[in-house]
Structure formats: structure tokens, C-alpha cells
Amino acid sequence: MLIKSVIFALILVILFCLGSGLFYLVKAKDDSTHVVTALTWRIGLSIALFVLLLVAFSLGWIKPHGL
Numbered sequence: 001m002l003i004k005s006v007i008f009a010l011i012l013v014i015l016f017c018l019g020s021g022l023f024y025l026v027k028a029k030d031d032s033t034h035v036v037t038a039l040t041w042r043i044g045l046s047i048a049l050f051v052l053l054l055v056a057f058s059l060g061w062i063k064p065h066g067l
Contacts, residue, residue, distance in 0.1 A: 003061045010049045017042040 021038035028034060056062045 003056050007049065007052065007056075010045060010052070014042055014045045014049065017045065 017038050021035050021042065024031075024034035024038060053062070057064075
């Protein structure tokens with residue numbers, strides 16, 4: 001259950017970074033450093049989430065299920 005909470009928290013942080021990037025894109029049209037920083041964090045966290053999912057699946061912490 002802990003791994004699912006970590007995955008959910010990472011997804012929420014990724015969505016927050018995406019939203020803040022959109023906010024800085026709309027608000028500050030001349031300064032793009034905030035946009036680049038927010039989207040860089042989003043990409044890094046997305047890669048970390050992907051690696052975490054691969055590791056958790058290979059160690060048996062999470063199991064796929066059919067619908």
C-alpha cells in the first residue's frame with residue numbers, strides 16, 4: 001500500500017508542475033525561465049515515476065491485473 005501512495009503522490013506533484021508551467025506560460029510572457037524549470041521538473045519526475053514502476057513491478061511490489 002505504501003508504494004501505491006508514493007506513486008499517487010508523484011502523479012500529483014507531476015500534475016502540479018504541469019499546472020505551474022502553464023501558469024507561468026500564461027502570466028509571464030517575456031520570462032521563460034520559470035516555464036523551463038517547471039517543465040524540467042515534470043520531465044524528471046515522470047522519468048523517476050517510470051523507473052519506480054519498473055522496479056516495483058520487477059520486485060513484485062505491484063502486480064498487473066486484468067479488468
